[in-house]
Amino acid sequence: MASFNALLLFISYLLLLCSPFCSPARPRALVLPVAKDAATLQYVARIRQRTPSVLLKLVVDLGGRYLWVDCDSGYVSSTYRPARCRSAQCALANSNSCGDCFSAPRPGCNNNTCGVDPENPITRTSTTGELAQDVLSLASTDGSNPGHLAADQNFLFSCAPAFLLQGLANGATGMAGLGRNKVGTPSQLAAAFSFRRKFALCLSSSTSSDGVIFFGDGPYRFLGTQNVDAAQSLSYTPLLVNPVSTAGTFVRGEKSVEYFIGVTAIRVGGKAVPLNKTLLTIDKNGVGGTKISTVTPYTTLETSIYKAVTAAFATAMAAVPRVAAVAPFGLCFDAGSIGGTRVGPAVPEVDLVLQSESVYWRMFGANTMVAAGEKVLCLGFVDGGVEPRTSVVIGGHQVEDNLLQFDLAASRLGFSSSLLFRQTTCANFNFTGSG
Ligand SMILES: *[C@@H]1O[C@H](CO)[C@@H](O)[C@H](O)[C@H]1NC(C)=O
Ligand SMILES: *[C@@H]1O[C@H](CO)[C@@H](O)[C@H](O)[C@H]1NC(C)=O
Ligand SMILES: *[C@@H]1O[C@H](CO)[C@@H](O)[C@H](O)[C@H]1NC(C)=O
Numbered sequence: 131m132a133s134f135n136a137l138l139l140f141i142s143y144l145l146l147l148c149s150p151f152c153s154p155a156r157p158r159a160l161v162l163p164v165a166k167d168a169a170t171l172q173y174v175a176r177i178r179q180r181t182p183s184v185l186l187k188l189v190v191d192l193g194g195r196y197l198w199v200d201c202d203s204g205y206v207s208s209t210y211r212p213a214r215c216r217s218a219q220c221a222l223a224n225s226n227s228c229g230d231c232f233s234a235p236r237p238g239c240n241n242n243t244c245g246v247d248p249e250n251p252i253t254r255t256s257t258t259g260e261l262a263q264d265v266l267s268l269a270s271t272d273g274s275n276p277g278h279l280a281a282d283q284n285f286l287f288s289c290a291p292a293f294l295l296q297g298l299a300n301g302a303t304g305m306a307g308l309g310r311n312k313v314g315t316p317s318q319l320a321a322a323f324s325f326r327r328k329f330a331l332c333l334s335s336s337t338s339s340d341g342v343i344f345f346g347d348g349p350y351r352f353l354g355t356q357n358v359d360a361a362q363s364l365s366y367t368p369l370l371v372n373p374v375s376t377a378g379t380f381v382r383g384e385k386s387v388e389y390f391i392g393v394t395a396i397r398v399g400g401k402a403v404p405l406n407k408t409l410l411t412i413d414k415n416g417v418g419g420t421k422i423s424t425v426t427p428y429t430t431l432e433t434s435i436y437k438a439v440t441a442a443f444a445t446a447m448a449a450v451p452r453v454a455a456v457a458p459f460g461l462c463f464d465a466g467s468i469g470g471t472r473v474g475p476a477v478p479e480v481d482l483v484l485q486s487e488s489v490y491w492r493m494f495g496a497n498t499m500v501a502a503g504e505k506v507l508c509l510g511f512v513d514g515g516v517e518p519r520t521s522v523v524i525g526g527h528q529v530e531d532n533l534l535q536f537d538l539a540a541s542r543l544g545f546s547s548s549l550l551f552r553q554t555t556c557a558n559f560n561f562t563g564s565g
Contacts, residue, residue: 157277157278158272159270159271159272159344159346159348160270160280160323160344160346161271161343161344161559162176162177162269162345163340163341163342163561164176164190164333164334164340164343165340165341166341166530167300167337169299170299171526172299172424172425173333173526174187174189175188175190176188177266177267177306178268179199179285180207181207181208181209181265182207183265183267186303186304188302188305188306189298189302189305190305190308190424191307191308191424191425192308192331192425193308193421193422194305194387195247195314196309196313197266197285197304197306198248198287198288198289198290198294198304198305198307199288199290200292200295200303201237201238201289201290201291202291203292203303205236205238205289207264207265209283210262210264211263212243212262213225213263214242214243214244216228219244219286220244222312223312224246224311224381225245225261226244227245228242228243229243229244229245230242231243231260237260237262238289239260243261243262245261246258246288247259247288247377248290249377249378250296250305251378252297252298252425253296253297254378256378257291259291261289262287263284264287265285266282266285268280271344272349273344273349273350273351274351274564276563280323282319282323285322286313286318308329308536309388310387311387315345316328316345316538319346320345320346323346325345325346326539327537327538328347328535328537329343329344329345330343330344330535331424331534332350332352332360332531332534332556333526333529333556334531334555334556334557335496335527335530335556336555340557342561347361348361349361350533351559351560352549352554352555352556353554354554354558358549358552358553360546360549361544365544365546366542366543367391367392367485367489367545368391368392368485369391369536369541369542369543370412370419371390372412372419373412373416374386374415374416375387375416376388376416376421376520388422388423389421389543390412391422391484393482393483393484393522394407394484394485396438396439396480396481396482396483397479397483398439398442398443398446398479398480399442399478400478400479401442403438403442404438405438409435410521410522416519417517417519417520418520418521419520419522420482420521420523420524421522421524422543423523424526426523426526427527428458428459428511428512428525428528429525430511430512430523431512431513431521432514432516432521433513433515434516436514440511443461443509444461446478447463450467451463453506456502456503458513459500459502459510459511459512460509462502462506462509463506463507464505464507465507466505468495471495473494473550474494474498475496477494477495480493491545493548494548496550497510498511498528530556531550531555531556532547533545534546
């Protein structure tokens with residue numbers, strides 16, 4: 131008995147010694163390449179799933195609750211496992227439903243399974259889909275290069291019918307939801323690999339070179355004249371919780387999983403724009419406020435805010451010849467009359483003022499202006515109409531070449547402003563493997 135105990139002790143010592151050395155080591159962070167699709171302006175991540183593994187293209191949905199994929203079109207995997215009714219998986223996904231499927235069993239169609247509501251926010255379509263687990267793999271990273279593949283054996287996702295793919299970028303077979311709920315991609319990966327619930331988004335403005343998503347903490351290094359760790363020198367602002375879900379379908383009492391921030395004022399060229407501040411707060415019905423979206427190409431403003439910001443910008447640009455507006459924009463200029471800077475066209479900055487006067491997200495020409503035809507530069511903000519659900523939706527164009535770090539545990543957003551200032555871009559992560 132004593133020798134058996136000694137043997138056990140010896141084995142546990144071996145395991146302890148082994149953990150840092152036996153490969154593959156537990157990753158500190160993970161990395162995903164993200165392409166910008168020229169036709170739809172969507173951001174498409176590439177990730178591996180299933181056994182044998184298949185490389186999937188998934189449209190990034192920052193505020194999405196689940197990772198969902200089309201299971202109708204030839205889903206084959208020996209490691210697919212549907213979530214059984216009333217299991218821990220269903221509880222994690224907040225699903226009390228329980229259903230059967232009346233056709234031949236296959237991924238997406240099994241008896242005694244719980245369902246969730248995968249959503250396509252581009253077509254504003256929601257449906258129900260089987261909750262399931264399968265292997266999901268992506269590259270580990272030291273912050274400088276991709277390393278070995280790391281696999282989450284039990285990644286929870288939703289199956290969806292093929293029709294939900296309508297409106298997505300060519301080749302995409304689902305969406306990667308990065309919402310702040312427990313089954314959102316960031317929280318699941320953090321739990322599987324025991325790292326902090328943080329992730330960072332750095333979207334490329336180029337349709338020919340990839341941007342990047344990091345899961346886990348920095349460093350987040352980008353090549354340039356000097357290599358830049360974009361995790362350094364971030365400004366921070368609290369992430370706010372909208373008490374009412376902004377999803378297409380939800381259960382009563384469900385909070386929004388989207389990322390809201392507290393914009394308190396907007397400045398154009400350093401001058402505060404007169405606004406109805408009530409619109410900037412989230413009311414008890416979940417209406418108003420400011421969120422960040424990767425499925426909205428251009429920042430969309432409630433009509434009165436849009437008019438005020440556009441008027442202020444037109445005043446600040448009074449010396450520059452205007453040209454006919456190009457939809458969906460309402461304020462366009464002769465590009466030949468606007469000079470260039472390191473951070474894009476030389477135009478007045480637009481500041482989103484946050485928790486105090488001294489904390490603001492400054493947007494320069496590269497993020498505020500859009501080339502909309504030969505010699506035409508337009509202010510890249512869009513009229514969101516009267517009484518939209520959310521007053522300010524910060525869109526893809528405005529976050530490109532900015533690093534945004536979402537810290538779910540601390541509920542705060544870190545933002546870098548334009549990386550162009552530091553002579554690098556989101557397309558400068560070195561995707562050449564280190565090992
Ligand atoms: C589910 O159960 C029903 C009734 O027992 C059966 O007809 C059906 O084929 C089953 N479906 C699957 C996918 O196993
Ligand atoms: C400001 O917006 C709120 C919310 O839409 C509205 O109820 C209020 O009437 C507005 N105030 C003014 C002065 O327009
Ligand atoms: C990218 O990383 C690879 C692998 O570490 C390295 O060999 C290469 O020099 C790096 N590229 C640049 C431009 O630094």
